[in-house]
Each structure stands twice: as structure tokens, then as C-alpha cells.
Amino acid sequence: MLRRRSLLKLLRGRRSIQVFKRARMPDDVARLIVEAGVRAPSYLHLQEYSIVIVADENLRGEIAKLCEGRDELIMNAAAIFLICADLNRPARMLSLLGHPNVLRSNKHPVESVFAVFDAGLVTAFMIMAAEIIGYGSTILYHPMLYPSEFAKLFQLPPGVTPLILLCVGERGESPPLRPRLPLDLVFFRNSYREAGEEDLKRYIRELGDAMRREDYVRKYIGLNMDYLEYLKSATTFNDELKKTYDAIEKFLKENLMRF
Numbered sequence: 170m171l172r173r174r175s176l177l178k179l180l181r182g183r184r185s186i187q188v189f190k191r192a193r194m195p196d197d198v199a200r201l202i203v204e205a206g207v208r209a210p211s212y213l214h215l216q217e218y219s220i221v222i223v224a225d226e227n228l229r230g231e232i233a234k235l236c237e238g239r240d241e242l243i244m245n246a247a248a249i250f251l252i253c254a255d256l257n258r259p260a261r262m263l264s265l266l267g268h269p270n271v272l273r274s275n276k277h278p279v280e281s282v283f284a285v286f287d288a289g290l291v292t293a294f295m296i297m298a299a300e301i302i303g304y305g306s307t308i309l310y311h312p313m314l315y316p317s318e319f320a321k322l323f324q325l326p327p328g329v330t331p332l333i334l335l336c337v338g339e340r341g342e343s344p345p346l347r348p349r350l351p352l353d354l355v356f357f358r359n360s361y362r363e364a365g366e367e368d369l370k371r372y373i374r375e376l377g378d379a380m381r382r383e384d385y386v387r388k389y390i391g392l393n394m395d396y397l398e399y400l401k402s403a404t405t406f407n408d409e410l411k412k413t414y415d416a417i418e419k420f421l422k423e424n425l426m427r428f
Contacts, residue, residue: 176301179297179300179301180297182346183296183297183300184344184345184346184347185305185306185307185308185344185347186305186306186307186338186340186341186342186344187242187307187342187344187389188242188245188340188341188342189242189245189246189247189305189336189338189339189340189341190245190338190339190340190341191244191245192245192247192338192339193247193248194247194248194304194337194338198302199222199248199250201298201302202248202295202298202299202302202337203220203222203250203295205294205295205297205298206220206291206292206294206295206298207291207294208294209287209290209291209293209294210290211287211290212280212283212284212286212287215259215262215287216259216287216291217254217255217256217259217280217283217284217287217288218252218253218254218255218284218287218288218291219253219255219258219329220250220251220252220253220291220295221250221251221253221323222248222249222250222251223248223249223250223251228322229243229244229249230244231322232249232322232334235311235315235318235319235322236309236311236334237311238390238391239309239311242307242309242336243336245338245341246336246337246338247304247337247338247339248336248337248338249334249335249336249337250295250334250335250337251312251319251323251331251333251334252288252291252292252331252332252333252334252335253288253312253325253329253330253331253332254281254284254285254287254288254329254330254332254425255284255288255328255329255330256272256277256280256281256284256328256329256425257326257327257328257329259272259280259284260272260273260328274427275427276426276427277426277427278426281425281426284330284425285332285425288332292308292333292335295335295337296335299337304337304338304339304340305337305338305339305340306335306336306337306338307336308333308334308335308336309333309334309336310333311334312331312332312333312334313331313332313333313417314413314417316330316331316417316420316421316424317416317420319331320420320424327423327424328424328425329424330420330421330424330425344383345379345382345383347379347380347383348372348375348376348379350372351368351372354368354369354372373397376396376397377395377396377397380395380396380397381395381396386398386399
């Protein structure tokens with residue numbers, strides 16, 4: 170019971186760590202984290218994901234160039250894992266069964282969604298394993314924003330889509346717990362319930378206030394603006410974002426939806 174309570178306390182108190190002490194993770198510890206990760210549930214037991222650890226310092230430097238403003242985090246992290254949705258290997262596995270499998274067709278929406286879901290589950294399990302061992306972690310989303318560049322850098326074949334970088338390291342900070350939506354806005358009984366506008370406004374205010382107190386944007390993004398201003402700038406649909414999203418959509422169609 171005490172062990173269960175300790176794990177629950179760890180889960181409820183987890184927060185992203187974006188400042189690491191410079192260190193490198195022993196190979197056996199990295200392998201232990203991945204071994205825990207692959208015990209996550211998986212659609213049809215196909216494990217539609219792949220994990221690449223960054224073991225080369227030159228490669229780490231190239232990644233830092235692609236992750237604007239996160240150079241120090243990248244260079245200090247004890248371990249960096251690229252998490253990919255992988256339909257290449259499952260397609261080859263199914264081909265060995267000798268039937269016209271869906272991954273060899275030009276449409277496989279279910280498998281594509283579950284590949285991303287599988288990758289998310291393995292990432293969550295790895296984060297918890299790292300926490301239990303004593304490491305902090307954070308996720309960088311640059312691979313999804315620059316999939317062609319990351320695919321080239323990591324020599325990913327068609328059917329393998331880079332999603333996120335999981336950065337694990339020795340904590341160099343102890344940030345506060347960041348806000349989360351009230352449970353009654355995300356957790357329902359029997360049927361979905363639309364959130365009230367006032368509830369959403371209240372949460373947005375709480376989020377903005379908490380991030381302002383932490384000076385989050387200046388500290389982690391390097392910009393002198395309020396968090397809600399940053400949120401608006403990051404999600405404003407303009408010509409530049411459309412160009413980026415068109416490139417991402419093209420990559421996903423060629424590598425995830427039909428490859």
C-alpha cells in the first residue's frame with residue numbers, strides 16, 4: 170500500500186523539467202527506461218512505434234540547431250529519445266503472413282491513428298520510468314514541426330514519422346505544478362458535457378496568471394511577452410503557419426496515411 174501511494178504521489182506531482190544539469194545517462198539505465206516503456210498497451214500487439222536514442226554528440230548538436238532556442242536543454246539532457254510512429258515495420262511483419270494486409274493499401278486511417286496513440290503510450294511509460302529512477306523530463310515537439318528535416322537527420326525510411334523528442338535529465342530546477350483543467354471539464358459520467366464559456370474563461374485566466382508568476386515565456390521561450398499572448402501567436406493561422414502545415418500534411422500523407 171505504501172508503494173502504491175508513493176507511485177500515486179509521484180504521478181500527481183509530476184511536472185516538466187526544462188532546465189537540466191549537464192550529464193549523460195549510462196546505457197543500461199536508458200535501456201531500462203525503454204524496457205519499461207515497451208510494456209505499454211499496443212494496438213494488435215504490433216508496437217507501431219520506434220525509439221531512437223541520441224548517442225552521438227555531433228548528432229545532438231545538429232538536433233540543437235533544429236530546436237530553436239532550446240540549445241542548452243538539448244546539450245545538457247542526460248538522454249534524448251526520438252519517438253516515432255512506425256508503420257514500416259508492422260507492414261513488413263504483416264506481409265510475412267501472406268495476406269493482402271491493410272498497411273500495403275493506400276488507406277489505413279485506423280492504423281495511422283493507433284500508431285500515434287501507441288507512440289504516446291510508450292512515451293508516457295518512459296516518462297514514469299524516468300521519474301521513478303529519479304530523472305526529470307520534458308517533451309519537445311520540433312520533430313512534428315520539421316518532419317522532413319528530422320527524417321533526413323535520423324535516416325528514417327518511408328512509413329516512419331518523427332513525432333517528439335523526449336528529453337530526460339538530472340533536474341536543474343524545481344518548477345511549480347502548472348495548471349490543469351478542472352476534472353469536471355474533462356471527466357464525465359455516461360455522456361459528454363460541453364464546458365461552459367465562463368468555466369473556460371476562468372481556466373484561461375488561471376493559466377495566464379500562473380504562467381505570469383513563473384515568468385514562463387521569458388524563462389523557457391526567451392520572449393518578452395505574456396503567456397496568453399504567446400499562446401495566441403503560436404496558434405494564429407497566417408500565411409507562414411499555412412506554409413508550415415502544408416509541408417507537414419504532405420509529409421504525413423506520404424509517411425503515415427499512405428506510404
